[in-house]
Amino acid sequence: MSRNFDLPVAPSEARIVVAMSGGVDSSVVAVLAAQTGAEVIGVTMQLYDHGEAVARSGSCCAGQDIYDAKVVCDNLGIPHYVLDYETRFREGVIDQFADEYAKGRTPIPCTQCNQGVKFVDLIGFAKELGATCLATGHYVRRVEREGRVELWKGKDPRRDQSYFLYGTTAEQLDFLRFPLGDMPKPEVRQIAEGAGLEVAGKPDSQDICFVPDGDYASLVKKLRPETAAPGDIVHVDGTVLGQHEGVVHYTIGQRRGLEIGGLAEPVYVVGIEPDARIVRVGPRRALAVASASVEDINWLAEDQREVEAKVRSLAPPTPALWDGSRVTFAKPEYGVAPGQSAVFYDGERLLGGGTITETQAAALEPA
Structure with a gap:
């Protein structure tokens, strides 16, 4: 099973670096790594400046999460490093997220984070430490078959995170381990409870960690004010149906928030033209x-x-x-x-x- 880490050397000769977000998943990975008998090191990324990080809740890699990761490492008797990736995260993920919305696109920031700071930078740091592998709490499976390493969906379809990890390269897969890929979430929490971890009942973090309150529009407007400029809501037949308060409030496929009445059938956002400040709508079949x-x-x-x-x-x-x-x-x-x-x-x-x-x-x- 994947929880065995598939170490290429004897555990006594191995060094496992665990990417720890402060949540229950990565904390259990640290527990499982320690149980192998290998040397284990916990690493946490600080993705926000210190003042902002302390105040955040409902996200990952913030102030409370860093503290929780440290407590877990202290309990396990393993070293814990905190890496300041605030600038790289802002430039590579948050700024790009805002830029994409400003272009009328629908970005997936988690994939950018995984392809950047989470894997490229963390793998680099782990190798500097002489690690045998880097282990994470993602619910995916690493399968060695016919002389190559493959990435498979997590066994529990409700937890599978493979969609966000498609950018993982073959070279990275050689070095990565995903010990939770075969496990359902309740079993992970049971392991955490059995190990006496305070994070055993900690809620899961938000998908978009830097928008813990879900109000992505406010963040984008702050970074790209032009996205809040008003404009027209135009039907695919060319009829102007009303006005909007900024393209930032809309994504393709959206129905709620249009507040357009008197039409023969419901309409959805089918196109966004940020330069012309037009939100184009139409019936579902137009999607x-x-x-x-x-x-x-x-x-x-x-x-x-x-x-x-x-x-x-x-x-x-x-x-x-x-x-x-x-x-x-x-x-x-x-x-x-x-x-x-x-x-x-x-x-x-x-x-x-x-x-x-x-x-x-x-x-x-x-x-």
């Missing part, structure tokens, strides 16, 4: 997408044309064809937007993924 262009591809498998594609983390995979730059869905997908991640699977195995840059509409069905 139908036949295919999408995908760039910045990371591919972990052999060439494969027939795939299962996910364009949202909570959406079920759908049959599709992949030609290396474009995914064509077997039947129209809805709510697909530039900026989102398109991630491809073969059953449980993750094949690769990339960023959607453009969508091609399906033929409109009659009302």
Whole structure:
């Protein structure tokens, strides 16, 4: 099982670095690592400046979380390092998140964080420490098969995080370990309780850790004020239906918040044109997408044309064809937007993924 860490050397000769966010998942990884008999070191990223970090709650890698990670390490008798990645996180994740919204796109910041500070920087630091591997609390499985390492979905479909890890490279997979991939969340909490960890009952962090209150629009408006400029809400038939208070409040597929009455059928956001300050709306059938262009591809498998594609983390995979730059869905997908991640699977195995840059509409069905 993956909780054994698949160490290439005897545990007595191994050094495991554990990425610790201060939550129950990474804390249990530290417990499991210590049980192997290997030398274990805990590492926590500080992603916000000290004053802001102390005040934050509901996020990860903030003031309370750093303290919780330290307490766990103290209880286990292992060293704990705190790495200041505030500048890199702001420039590589938060600023890019705001830039994408300013372009009318729908960004997935968790993938950027995993592809940047969480893996690139942490792996680099772990190797500087002479680590055998870097272990994280992600719910995915690392499978060695036929002479190569593959990334598979977490065994518990309710916890699977593979969608956000499609950017993990083969070289990184050689060094990474995911000991929770075979486990359901209740078992993880049981291990934490059995180890006497104070974080055993700690709630999970928010998906977008730097927007713990869910008000992403306020953050984007602060960083990119132009996104709050008012403009027109325009139907796909060209009719101006009303005004909006900034494109920052809208994403493709959104229905709530439009506050448009008197129409024959509900309307959804089907397009955002930030330069013209236009939010374009239409009936649900106008959201139908036949295919999408995908760039910045990371591919972990052999060439494969027939795939299962996910364009949202909570959406079920759908049959599709992949030609290396474009995914064509077997039947129209809805709510697909530039900026989102398109991630491809073969059953449980993750094949690769990339960023959607453009969508091609399906033929409109009659009302």
